[in-house]
Amino acid sequence: MLPVTREKRTLHLNSASWHRFMAVPALLLFSVFFLYPLCRGVWTSFTAWDGFSTPTFIGVKNYRDFFHDDRALRDIQNTVLFALGSAPLLNILGLLLALLMNRTFKARAAVRSLLYLPAVISPMIMGSIWYLLLQPKRGLLAILLQRVGYISNTNWMLSGGSAMLVIVLVNVWQYAGMTMIIYLAGLQAIPVEHYEAAELEGASRQHIFRYIVLPQLIPALKINVITNIIGSLSVFDAILSLTDGGPGYDTESLSIYIMRMCYGNKTGYSTAVALILFVIILIPVLLSLRFFNAREDR
Numbered sequence: 001m002l003p004v005t006r007e008k009r010t011l012h013l014n015s016a017s018w019h020r021f022m023a024v025p026a027l028l029l030f031s032v033f034f035l036y037p038l039c040r041g042v043w044t045s046f047t048a049w050d051g052f053s054t055p056t057f058i059g060v061k062n063y064r065d066f067f068h069d070d071r072a073l074r075d076i077q078n079t080v081l082f083a084l085g086s087a088p089l090l091n092i093l094g095l096l097l098a099l100l101m102n103r104t105f106k107a108r109a110a111v112r113s114l115l116y117l118p119a120v121i122s123p124m125i126m127g128s129i130w131y132l133l134l135q136p137k138r139g140l141l142a143i144l145l146q147r148v149g150y151i152s153n154t155n156w157m158l159s160g161g162s163a164m165l166v167i168v169l170v171n172v173w174q175y176a177g178m179t180m181i182i183y184l185a186g187l188q189a190i191p192v193e194h195y196e197a198a199e200l201e202g203a204s205r206q207h208i209f210r211y212i213v214l215p216q217l218i219p220a221l222k223i224n225v226i227t228n229i230i231g232s233l234s235v236f237d238a239i240l241s242l243t244d245g246g247p248g249y250d251t252e253s254l255s256i257y258i259m260r261m262c263y264g265n266k267t268g269y270s271t272a273v274a275l276i277l278f279v280i281i282l283i284p285v286l287l288s289l290r291f292f293n294a295r296e297d298r
Contacts, residue, residue, distance in 0.1 A: 045272035050265040062272035083232035094179025116177035127241025160250025186220030222292035
């Protein structure tokens with residue numbers, strides 16, 4: 001084994017130092033825009049602050065008040081219910097669309113673009129469009145139903161259960177195309193030789209999907225599941241534009257609750273609720289990461 005010369009050792013140290021130096025700007029940005037706001041937010045959550053006056057330290061009172069607030073607990077329930085409905089549907093529909101769009105047919109590029117198009121529209125605008133479409137008697141959907149002989153004056157937004165269902169479906173309709181694109185990229189990364197070898201061995205479509213497609217879609221699954229969990233638990237725009245949290249507070253999410261508490265001169269309290277929401281999102285994200293990382297290692 002040849003000895004390492006002094007010049008090579010110096011070059012290696014200089015290279016390592018240069019790499020560390022190049023990471024400094026990223027670390028500074030991360031500290032300024034994430035670590036500092038997070039630490040400041042933790043401190044603010046232990047204070048009574050209206051956003052203008054000097055904060056007053058009150059300990060864990062904000063957290064105690066939150067778990068004794070029936071409206072806040074109802075908002076947690078609404079947020080979790082929305083996530084349980086939205087995230088699985090987004091992944092199932094996105095995967096089905098990706099499997100269809102992975103086939104060769106005429107106008108495939110145009111169909112892919114149309115499916116993805118709703119994702120580039122602002123959720124506030126999309127929610128407002130669907131709000132007008134779903135209006136009883138004068139909405140486009142009601143008019144089309146009347147044309148086919150079905151007359152209904154039902155207002156889907158007057159019931160908490162039906163309103164939540166509408167919000168979930170609108171959200172899935174808007175973002176299924178984005179989920180599809182990620183799955184489609186995963187499908188196109190699978191070598192054609194794997195399919196050909198499986199067909200030569202006499203494998204059925206179900207076996208090909210289970211033992212060839214799904215294992216190689218783990219990275220795409222991880223991205224979609226985690227992003228959909230984060231997006232669903234932090235839902236804001238779709239609910240605000242469609243129902244404004246109504247009727248009453250039946251569809252109000254925790255994000256909307258945070259905004260209203262902040263504008264209600266309860267900045268310290270709203271910061272505490274934001275940290276609670278952060279933990280609510282962090283738990284399923286970490287569990288999902290652990291699950292998919294274990295599958296990737298296999």
